[in-house]
Amino acid sequence: MRPLSASNLLEIWERGLGKTPLEQALVILAVAFPQAAWDTLAKLTIEQRDTTLFHLREQTFGSQLKGLADCPACGEKLELTFTANDLRSMGLLPNPTLSLPDTNQAGALLRRKGYEIHFRLPTSADLLNIERLAEVELAHRHLLEACIISARHRKNAVPFSELPSPITQAIIEQIGQSAALANLTIESTCPDCGQQWKIVFDVVSYFWSEINAWAMRMMREIHVIASSYGWSEADILAMSAWRRQRYLELIGD
Structure with a gap:
């Protein structure tokens, strides 16, 4: 399974805007696996879908996942951090595979x-x-x-x-x-008041929020670089993140 490219991410963002989370999940899979028909992707079980999205996200943005949560008792903001390997150690996430899971369910x-x-x-x-x-x-x-x-x-x-x-x-x-990832909860304790509660983690919403933030930032970078050098969007997207950042620094000098 390969990471999503910069052009992949922008395509997902454009096609997924205004869609429901259910549709956004399928858009991500459709771009990542262009050889698979939409109907085939829709036949993946929710557990297969979420497992594949976890793997894609890990390949694209890295293993670590971070988020913020408000304590339901005192309102204090908590930063939550875990990794894909944490889920593997708990038996919730298998190792990545090169292809889509089989949609034929034995039941x-x-x-x-x-x-x-x-x-x-x-x-x-x-x-x-x-x-x-x-x-x-x-x-x-x-x-x-x-x-x-x-x-x-x-x-x-x-x-x-x-x-x-x-x-x-x-x-x-x-x-x-049989759907551990679809029902994934994180046990949290507030360091201020000691309140304990469970937070439901939804990989679709989390992955989409990352893609949305990345796309907004990338559109700005493309605008700045294209305005200065006259290069096309495709040329800028084909650059590594390091090269884009270097050009932005030169523009700012």
Whole structure:
């Protein structure tokens, strides 16, 4: 897996502006893997998607991740720092691969109280299908129903609508256990007041915020260098970050 180039990052930024986080994640993957069809990328499980985004981000911006959080008790700002290797040491993030994960899901099996449920993990395509549903509970039910491949009770087929609540809840819990990155939380303690709480970390929002900040800065650099030397955007983007910075310093002299 290669890092995203400067031109890749600007393309992602331009195509992703105004899109939902779900769509922005797919835009990042589409630019990183131009040989893959959009529908194929949308069939990655959310866990596969987030794992791939973590790897892309690490290759592009480095292993360390930093963020700020406000203490819910006293409002003190805390700086949070961790690395991709921290996640690997906890068994949450596998080592990078050269290609996209396989989108063909074998699925998983839940056996409980005479029920045998064959289900798969949710994908971006599933989330896109429920994105416009205003009622949260209805959206959750549609999502869960889409993930169930087959349901039987004592070898007899059972429609989703007739599955008892304890069974559907067990499926939800098992799906959650298989999506560690999608449910990644960071335990934090405020050094001022001692308050402890958990912060949900979303790799899509984090990666997009980095791309947005990088693109805004890069557009400014391109403007300054092009105004001084008359070079094209493509020529400036093809330069290393070190060379661009050197030209900016010369312009400022």
